[in-house]
Amino acid sequence: MGADLRRWLSPVLLLLLWEVVGRLDLVASGALPALSEILARLWWDRADYPAHVTATLAASGAGFVIGNVLAVLAGLVFVLSPVAERLSRGVNIAIFTLPPIAIAPILTLTLEGMTPRIVLAALGVYFVTMQATVTGLRQYDSRAADVVRAYGGGRAAVMRLVQLRGAVPAILSGFRVAAPNAVLGAILAEFGGGGRFGLGAYLLGSLGRGEPDRLWGIGLVATLVAGLSYAVFALISRRILGATLSLSLNPAAPPADRPVRRAALLGLGAVLLPFALWWFLLWAMQVPEMLGKTPWGVMEYLFVSDSAPVARERLLAALAETLPITLAGLAAGLAFAFGLAVAGRLMPGFTRAFLPVALVTQTMPLVALTPLLVLILGARDGSDLVDHHIGHLLSCLCDDRPGYRDGTACRTGIAACLRGWRMARVAAGHAARLCAVAVRCVAVDGPAGIAGGDDRGMAGNGAGPWKPAEPVAGVSGFRNDLDGGRGQRDGFGRALSRGAVDGAYRPATHGHGFAALTGCDGHCTARRGATGGPAPRPSCCAVSDSAHPADHDMMRPPSTLMVCPVI
Amino acid sequence: MTAPAGIALSGLSKTFHGRGKRVEALRDVSLTCPPGSFTALIGPSGCGKSTVLRTSLGLEPLDAGRVEICGQSPAQATAAGVTGVAFQDAGLLPWRSVARNIALPLEVLGREVGPAKHRIRDLIALVGLSGYEDALPGELSGGMRQRVAIARALVSEPRVLFLDEPFGALDQILRRQMNIELQRIWAETGVTTLLVTHGIDEAVFLADRVAVMQAAPGRIVEVIGIDLPRPRHAALFSAPHFHELCDRIAGVLHGG
Numbered sequence: 065m066g067a068d069l070r071r072w073l074s075p076v077l078l079l080l081l082w083e084v085v086g087r088l089d090l091v092a093s094g095a096l097p098a099l100s101e102i103l104a105r106l107w108w109d110r111a112d113y114p115a116h117v118t119a120t121l122a123a124s125g126a127g128f129v130i131g132n133v134l135a136v137l138a139g140l141v142f143v144l145s146p147v148a149e150r151l152s153r154g155v156n157i158a159i160f161t162l163p164p165i166a167i168a169p170i171l172t173l174t175l176e177g178m179t180p181r182i183v184l185a186a187l188g189v190y191f192v193t194m195q196a197t198v199t200g201l202r203q204y205d206s207r208a209a210d211v212v213r214a215y216g217g218g219r220a221a222v223m224r225l226v227q228l229r230g231a232v233p234a235i236l237s238g239f240r241v242a243a244p245n246a247v248l249g250a251i252l253a254e255f256g257g258g259g260r261f262g263l264g265a266y267l268l269g270s271l272g273r274g275e276p277d278r279l280w281g282i283g284l285v286a287t288l289v290a291g292l293s294y295a296v297f298a299l300i301s302r303r304i305l306g307a308t309l310s311l312s313l314n315p316a317a318p319p320a321d322r323p324v325r326r327a328a329l330l331g332l333g334a335v336l337l338p339f340a341l342w343w344f345l346l347w348a349m350q351v352p353e354m355l356g357k358t359p360w361g362v363m364e365y366l367f368v369s370d371s372a373p374v375a376r377e378r379l380l381a382a383l384a385e386t387l388p389i390t391l392a393g394l395a396a397g398l399a400f401a402f403g404l405a406v407a408g409r410l411m412p413g414f415t416r417a418f419l420p421v422a423l424v425t426q427t428m429p430l431v432a433l434t435p436l437l438v439l440i441l442g443a444r445d446g447s448d449l450v451d452h453h454i455g456h457l458l459s460c461l462c463d464d465r466p467g468y469r470d471g472t473a474c475r476t477g478i479a480a481c482l483r484g485w486r487m488a489r490v491a492a493g494h495a496a497r498l499c500a501v502a503v504r505c506v507a508v509d510g511p512a513g514i515a516g517g518d519d520r521g522m523a524g525n526g527a528g529p530w531k532p533a534e535p536v537a538g539v540s541g542f543r544n545d546l547d548g549g550r551g552q553r554d555g556f557g558r559a560l561s562r563g564a565v566d567g568a569y570r571p572a573t574h575g576h577g578f579a580a581l582t583g584c585d586g587h588c589t590a591r592r593g594a595t596g597g598p599a600p601r602p603s604c605c606a607v608s609d610s611a612h613p614a615d616h617d618m619m620r621p622p623s624t625l626m627v628c629p630v631i
Numbered sequence: 632m633t634a635p636a637g638i639a640l641s642g643l644s645k646t647f648h649g650r651g652k653r654v655e656a657l658r659d660v661s662l663t664c665p666p667g668s669f670t671a672l673i674g675p676s677g678c679g680k681s682t683v684l685r686t687s688l689g690l691e692p693l694d695a696g697r698v699e700i701c702g703q704s705p706a707q708a709t710a711a712g713v714t715g716v717a718f719q720d721a722g723l724l725p726w727r728s729v730a731r732n733i734a735l736p737l738e739v740l741g742r743e744v745g746p747a748k749h750r751i752r753d754l755i756a757l758v759g760l761s762g763y764e765d766a767l768p769g770e771l772s773g774g775m776r777q778r779v780a781i782a783r784a785l786v787s788e789p790r791v792l793f794l795d796e797p798f799g800a801l802d803q804i805l806r807r808q809m810n811i812e813l814q815r816i817w818a819e820t821g822v823t824t825l826l827v828t829h830g831i832d833e834a835v836f837l838a839d840r841v842a843v844m845q846a847a848p849g850r851i852v853e854v855i856g857i858d859l860p861r862p863r864h865a866a867l868f869s870a871p872h873f874h875e876l877c878d879r880i881a882g883v884l885h886g887g
């Protein structure tokens with residue numbers, strides 16, 4: 065009884081604190097409403113939700129199934145043929161590091177209807193499950209395989225009798241982690257594309273109204289949907305695992321080293337394959353030249369064309385702005401996760417208390433979180449950091465948590481090692497992701513500057529792909545008003561653009577730098593002059609342009625709006 | 632199938648190359664087990680006993696030498712269901728019940744499991760696990776798992792049996808009991824048996840011949856014939872001639 069009480073004490077205290085803080089409007093002048101206010105608003109809006117939730121569930125469900133089927137099949141192929149795995153490594157890493165937010169606009173422009181949502185959900189699912197499948201299939205008990213082989217069983221028999229069933233727990237845990245990813249992907253595509261229904265569309269439509277309680281409500285529902293999808297698979301895997309995991313494993317010996325020349329050839333193939341696929345997809349989907357640059361087009365843009373030096377300079381400047389924030393966020397996230405892990409070791413009670421928070425950060429779609437973070441945290445670097453924090457919490461803490469908890473002592477040790485390794489991997493992933501963003505960015509943002517139009521597509525909530533950016537700008541205006549009382553007003557233009565960039569593009573966790581990549585033109589200065597605020601950074605100008613009422617003109621040539629949509 | 636169910640190992644050599652290290656696990660190992668014979672393989676830990684077994688079954692490629700089981704290559708013999716095997720580690724599938732684990736060789740060989748239901752139940756009783764048919768390996772002790780592996784080795788009614796320290800995890804009393812059971816099965820079925828063991832008394836009690844190995848490089852240094860009359864009973868463990876034989880083997884083991 066007493067232990068029960070203590071377990072519930074900290075969450076309850078946390079909720080109480082939230083309530084008080086919200087009621088007294090202590091955070092960013094009301095950007096964090098009290099829980100009761102959010103729930104009341106949720107109840108008020110209850111008629112809106114079913115259609116949106118259903119749409120999101122349909123898209124993420126379809127993407128989840130398709131992505132997982134492909135992932136399991138791919139995992140199977142990779143385990144059966146190490147050559148195939150080596151060759152596909154580049155493609156796999158590209159899929160892993162592609163920020164969904166970067167391809168969302170391309171997908172919404174090139175595909176129709178529900179397809180972009182499904183594709184994005186499937187992409188979010190693929191790598192996690194593929195990796196889990198490969199790991200699961202490889203970690204079989206060599207002694208059991210010996211028994212099968214000692215009765216004349218070949219590779220197929222070992223696969224069927226030992227490996228497949230043995231991989232089920234790993235694949236299930238892959239599903240568990242992938243499920244929220246699918247929801248996130250669907251919401252992201254909804255956020256970036258047209259369409260009336262879906263939580264992302266709802267979020268987008270509500271951004272302009274400046275009602276934090278509704279935004280929070282949508283965020284909570286999105287979290288709930290993602291969290292439930294996680295819980296369903298957590299439950300299923302717990303059911304299936306039962307007593308079957310408690311035997312120790314005699315891992316199969318690692319495969320022998322390959323001859324150097326062959327390894328080099330395979331490595332080359334792995335590097336080339338993503339580019340071949342990139343080319344093929346552009347060709348197969350008949351993406352217009354303006355919208356999708358071929359690998360050669362990017363090379364040309366960066367190194368050959370007349371504007372190449374300018375383009376390179378922009379890219380580097382953008383990197384210079386994004387990199388420090390990324391690294392700081394990375395360090396903070398890692399430190400925080402390490403701290404949590406250590407604290408969890410020393411004080412199990414602390415971990416228990418923190419688990420709900422960690423779960424929420426795992427399942428809360430960053431898209432939903434970002435506008436809120438922007439509202440709550442004035443400082444832009446601050447909210448960038450928090451994004452990273454959450455990304456790391458997500459990867460470092462939550463993934464391992466369940467296995468860490470219900471494992472035997474031996475597995476706990478393994479989990480601890482795994483955690484360290486996984487952090488390193490996540491770190492590597494971030495570095496690679498950064499490069500991938502740069503490449504993608506340039507790929508889409510050609511000299512033609514089609515990107516600017518895209519920005520409107522991202523930000524608007526109209527019917528066509530070219531839409532005014534007003535709603536997002538509205539949020540920033542709102543934020544600006546909130547901040548105004550605290551003397552943080554930094555010019556309407558800047559706030560407007562900040563809001564647009566933050567709101568629309570932050571979710572990818574690397575915000576402004578690459579927005580700046582697309583550069584600003586004369587309008588920026590004009591706006592600065594008009595508002596009299598401090599000089600906005602380059603990253604702000606472009607969006608402030610698109611937020612200008614004049615830009616709502618659909619016919620305006622996109623070349624003057626050069627915001628890269630792929631941040 | 633008409634070929635005599637013997638084992639003929641001639642000139643087996645095997646060197647492992649692991650990360651900069653070279654281990655000569657076998658050098659020119661030759662051993663012939665006539666059909667229906669019982670041979671024990673004894674030697675210090677790491678001398679290559681398990682490697683003899685694994686190469687005989689074709690699980691490990693040989694650098695040199697030839698293996699014939701019933702006049703066939705290991706691949707043919709194993710696929711034909713001639714052989715039965717229990718490894719040093721039980722190697723059970725954790726998600727399969729005891730009964731289904733025992734049925735595994737039948738599935739690999741493509742035989743029907745249904746008709747073997749009775750046989751599986753009898754085997755479970757034989758190894759003293761009645762009542763545990765539906766238990767999962769995770770719910771068994773180490774010794775119980777080993778007994779499941781022994782039952783599994785017998786399920787396909789092999790004509791040649793390879794056993795790698797099958798009683799290593801059993802207590803002394805159960806071990807004696809299992810020794811007597813194994814002798815009975817061997818006598819009833821006439822299965823050619825190659826038993827790897829660390830127990831000198833066990834080897835002498837069960838075998839017609841004991842092959843003694845030495846390590847680095849792994850080789851057979853002597854094959855000692857055991858001329859004790861059969862059937863052998865538990866009383867034999869205290870007979871003077873029995874101890875004479877044991878002492879002789881111990882002498883060879885210690886490099887005498």
Ligand SMILES: Nc1ncnc2c1ncn2[C@@H]1O[C@H](COP(=O)(O)OP(=O)(O)OP(=O)(O)O)[C@@H](O)[C@H]1O
Pocket residue numbers: 647648649654656674675676677678679680681682683719849
């Ligand atoms: N897969 C392998 N890779 C590298 N070395 C191996 C491998 N398998 C066995 N060895 C080496 O070969 C030698 C013989 O091993 P083996 O397992 O046959 O010994 P053993 O006589 O069965 O020992 P024990 O009585 O302890 O079971 C050992 O030195 C071992 O280190």
Ligand SMILES: [Mg+2]
Pocket residue numbers: 680681682719795
């Ligand atoms: Mg051995």
